[in-house]
Amino acid sequence: MRIATSQMYSQSVSLMSQLTASADKTQTQIATTKLGVTAASDAASYVKLQQIQRATTGDATYKSNITVAQGVLAQTDQTLDSVQTQLQRALELATRAANDTLSDSDRASIGEELSSIRDTLYGLANTKDDIRGQPLFGGATGDTAYVTNADGSISFAGAGEPSGIPVADGETVQPTISGQRVFSTADADMFAIIGNLADALKAGGNVKAAAGTALDGINTSLDQVTLARASIGARGARLDIEADRLTKVAETREETRSGIEDTDIPTAVANLQKTLTVLQATQASFTKLTSVSLFDYLK
Template identity: 60%
Template sequence: MRIATSQLYNRPASLMTQLSAEADRIQTQIATGKRIQTASDDPAAFLRLQGMKQQTADDGAWSANIGTAQGLLAQTDTTLDSVESQLQRALELATQAANGTLSDANRDAIAEELNAIRDALFGLSNTRDVRGQPLFGGATGDVAYVQAADGTISFAGTGEPSAIPIGEGTSIQGTVTGTRAFASGSSDMFAVLASFTAALEAGGDVKAAADAAMTGLNGALESVNLARASAGARAARLDLDAGRLVDAGEARESARTALEDTDITTAVTQLQKTLTILQATQASFTKLTSLSLFDYLR
């Protein structure tokens, strides 16, 4: 039997190269804490991890959008609360006017305060959101409400607020339009206040005008309350969606850890085993190469 000299070296040299590479790989796993460095380490797990990373990125985008929508709804509720306070004060003034005989000074004082309330409501209706857009403006328009030369205030927007995507195929509106929040027709808060103020400024018996104002203001308050309830319901839904994303993220992180992270105890044991075999192979190779071919064949 003829034994090629190359065989004496190639086989153990190849084994030592493999063992050295394996030791390096395990040491890298221990140092980085990651079991999988490249796709070749575990192709199936690598593909799953790539999918998890994409899902994490997607959920991050949904979470950011949810945060934006929550901020808009919180701002909507706060602003509507201020509107409600102004309307309640106007209702108190209308009740006061309907329940007694007013002097000219009383009428002038109430009219002046109502004008201030109307101005405040006009400012609130044109509140801008955190993005710089009209909070109650609908889909388009630089402002939600405009005031004509004769003092008439009207809605300037069009359509519904743009929906914010919060999940695959799911979106939500972060606010409401002014026409929904502040009523329209006989309950248009701007028209109601303008009509009542005009009656006060005209003088005479204003009981009928006060009664009409009370009806209109109650209608406007009802619209504001409905708008706040709608915003509150959407905010509660967003809280659930945000919680769902957190739960999904925690579950995904647990799965990722099981796939990707290094089990240090197991890795150290494998490293020690690999190094022991490598050292034994190196020792054997050194002894082998110190023999002459004659000694080897003998």
């Protein structure tokens, strides 16, 4: 009889310990809203969560890169818009300069304004991005995109194409454009074009030929800037698509993670209540059992 009673005690104590541990675990899951998946508790789910975490970290880097690229592209486009404005004014002045009725004084005045435009374009060509502090139009290397030479001419000081920014696995986007594709190509060096006309106007005399050459060159420069802005716009659209893709992937990934790791609160609360009910009943039975005396067994 003592053996049977001892077994009953052991079973009751073991059951209460299991129920208490289960209740504690469920309460923790409710409090933390997490199931507490570990390699020991659920190896397959644990591996999946680690994969999700790595992918999330990688995509966070890409999202940050996209934000940087979008910011630099926007500044590049804004700067090119200012370049267009200056070139359009230069085109107006070149058209006026071709007018035979202007006096030398008028032409000299136009020449001064063209020189000012050239200086403004030089400043725009050396704009640095607000995010990284790098030259917008400097190419792959160099702290300055354009320099003024000893003879007063302006030349490109960078080298190569701008470095790409990683925005996805195996995908990069150039956030800006080389100045050689905007300000000074083989076909049109806008600094020289505007500078030569300005010098001719200041010198006086017949500048019709110089104005005609300048008009052709400025129009070519405007075409280059238009193409550059189109390229920048296409890259921006590509970044928008990639950003949307990452957002959708993140939403799907979060749903998967939540299904594996997050606590279903209503279900957990219901299970906790059941566990506590069974525990209370077991405790009541154990209390009754321990109060049974030897005389009760002899009856």
